[in-house]
Amino acid sequence: MTSPSTAAAPSLVIDNIGSLITNDPSLGRGPLGIVEHASVVITDDLVEAVGPAGAVADQRLDADGACVVPGFVDSHTHLVFAGDRAAEFTARMAGRPYDGGGIRLTTEATRAATTSQLHRLVKRRLAEAHRAGTTTIEIKSGYGLNVSDEIRALEIAETYTTETTFLGAHLLPPEFEGRPDDYIDLVCGDMLAGAAGHARWIDAFCETGAFDAEQCRAVLEAGQRAGLGLRLHGNQLGPGPGVQLAVDCDCASVDHCTYLTDDDIDALAGSDTVATFLPATDFSTRQPYPDARRAVDAGVTIAVASNCNPGSSYTTSISFCVALAVRDMGLTIDEAIQAVTIGGAAALDRPDLGRLTPGSAGHAVILDAPSHHHLAYRPGVPLIRHTVGPLGAW
Numbered sequence: 001m002t003s004p005s006t007a008a009a010p011s012l013v014i015d016n017i018g019s020l021i022t023n024d025p026s027l028g029r030g031p032l033g034i035v036e037h038a039s040v041v042i043t044d045d046l047v048e049a050v051g052p053a054g055a056v057a058d059q060r061l062d063a064d065g066a067c068v069v070p071g072f073v074d075s076h077t078h079l080v081f082a083g084d085r086a087a088e089f090t091a092r093m094a095g096r097p098y099d100g101g102g103i104r105l106t107t108e109a110t111r112a113a114t115t116s117q118l119h120r121l122v123k124r125r126l127a128e129a130h131r132a133g134t135t136t137i138e139i140k141s142g143y144g145l146n147v148s149d150e151i152r153a154l155e156i157a158e159t160y161t162t163e164t165t166f167l168g169a170h171l172l173p174p175e176f177e178g179r180p181d182d183y184i185d186l187v188c189g190d191m192l193a194g195a196a197g198h199a200r201w202i203d204a205f206c207e208t209g210a211f212d213a214e215q216c217r218a219v220l221e222a223g224q225r226a227g228l229g230l231r232l233h234g235n236q237l238g239p240g241p242g243v244q245l246a247v248d249c250d251c252a253s254v255d256h257c258t259y260l261t262d263d264d265i266d267a268l269a270g271s272d273t274v275a276t277f278l279p280a281t282d283f284s285t286r287q288p289y290p291d292a293r294r295a296v297d298a299g300v301t302i303a304v305a306s307n308c309n310p311g312s313s314y315t316t317s318i319s320f321c322v323a324l325a326v327r328d329m330g331l332t333i334d335e336a337i338q339a340v341t342i343g344g345a346a347a348l349d350r351p352d353l354g355r356l357t358p359g360s361a362g363h364a365v366i367l368d369a370p371s372h373h374h375l376a377y378r379p380g381v382p383l384i385r386h387t388v389g390p391l392g393a394w
Contacts, residue, residue, distance in 0.1 A: 011043040013057035014364060014388065018065040019371050022050060023342050023355035032334055032372075033357075040068065042362030045390060049358060061386065067371050069337060071135025071363030071389040072318040073344030073354050075163075076255050076276055076305035079125045080118055080153040081143045083109030085311045089284065098285035100209055100237070102311045103143070103171040110143040110153070118156050125308065126160055126391060129316035132382075135363035135389025136344070136353050138305075140203060142167030146175075147191045154198035161391075163348055165231060166195040169204035169211050169219045184215045188222035201252070202228040206242035213241040220249045229349065235259045236287070247271045253303065253347040258282060258290045268300040274347040275300050277339070278307040279324035280315050292339075293330030303343035304336060323379035333376050363389035 020040065022033035027050055029035075039055040041048040049055060088102045110118070122139075129137060139161055141153035150168050157164045168187040176183040192202070202223030204216040210233075211219075220230050229252055234242015236256035243264040246254035254268075255276040268275050275295055282289045295302055304325050307313040315321075318340050325336040345354035352361050367374065368385040375383060 010058035012059045013041045014061045015039045017063040017068045019067040021069040024357045067367045070341040072133045073136045074134045075344040075347040078309035079139045082113035130391045133365040133384040138163040140165040140167040142170035145173040151194045164199045165201040166199040167203045196226040203231040205233040265298045269298045276303040281307045281313040289328040303347040304339040322375045326376040
């Protein structure tokens with residue numbers, strides 16, 4: 001008799017799938033590896049088998065002929081914050097430009113919030129993201145901007161995801177006004193020393209009004225010495241050195257990429273750095289949308305993420321981002337689906353995610369639609385019928 005402690009986890013079959021996106025061309029049709037009339041068996045959170053409909057497992061989830069896609073991988077969020085900036089958004093819609101300065105308002109609210117309050121807020125946002133099909137999420141700090149509050153943010157984030165990012169170099173806090181180099185010294189010193197044990201990644205905001213290339217390089221190099229992977233915010237508000245710095249430092253991802261020069265495109269195409277586009281940000285800030293078509297045609301690896309934050313992109317909906325990427329960034333629907341699945345996985349250096357193939361993570365989304373095209377075809381409609389995956393398991 002098998003004891004409860006050693007009993008195998010029950011297997012699950014998602015059966016009666018009309019159209020299955022595997023992201024493995026060897027398993028099915030086209031670049032998405034589409035298998036029709038399919039089933040997926042998942043055991044211990046891993047895909048055990050992909051095959052024709054009718055597979056048997058301990059538990060059965062009937063897709064009823066719908067499309068199933070890999071769980072969305074949201075590789076860029078800022079979920080640990082208090083307050084909102086609805087007034088700022090309203091003013092921006094009336095014509096005021098976005099300059100990133102409102103980060104200070106969120107920092108004040110986040111510092112003032114209790115840890116219990118922040119946990120409740122993060123749980124609520126994660127539950128919302130999970131209902132919208134996200135199964136893996138990255139969470140940054142960056143609204144503490146002092147040693148204790150940055151560490152607190154990461155401690156909260158690591159409760160819910162392994163993909164935590166230390167973003168102490170988000171913006172210069174008021175107490176360091178006029179002394180950016182002193183603040184960078186703090187980020188690279190005591191702040192990083194306390195944060196490193198709670199983060200997988202380090203990030204910096206390389207932008208006019210935030211930090212320059214040399215300051216960001218110092219942060220990335222300090223993070224690398226501390227054993228953290230590298231990410232970078234770059235080229236959001238205008239052309240700048242962010243993309244070139246990210247490639248030079250071998251960052252896993254450079255995010256925003258709203259303004260890309262030919263040299264930026266060439267650098268990305270010749271590197272392993274993923275260009276992560278954040279179209280909901282461009283929607284919310286009225287920035288021009290990046291030309292993702294140009295990047296893809298040049299051979300750049302791309303991702304699309306939500307950038308959920310209170311100032312420039314207060315959404316957890318990857319489906320919304322897919323629709324924007326197709327409508328305004330020049331991607332095909334197939335490319336957009338790949339960008340929020342295997343693209344996001346590449347940005348997090350997680351080859352186990354973003355696909356439904358034997359041995360990969362068993363994270364899947366059952367759409368309330370017969371094909372993945374409906375995610376762009378029917379924008380704004382809640383088409384996520386069921387999300388299978390660990391996000392929200394707490």
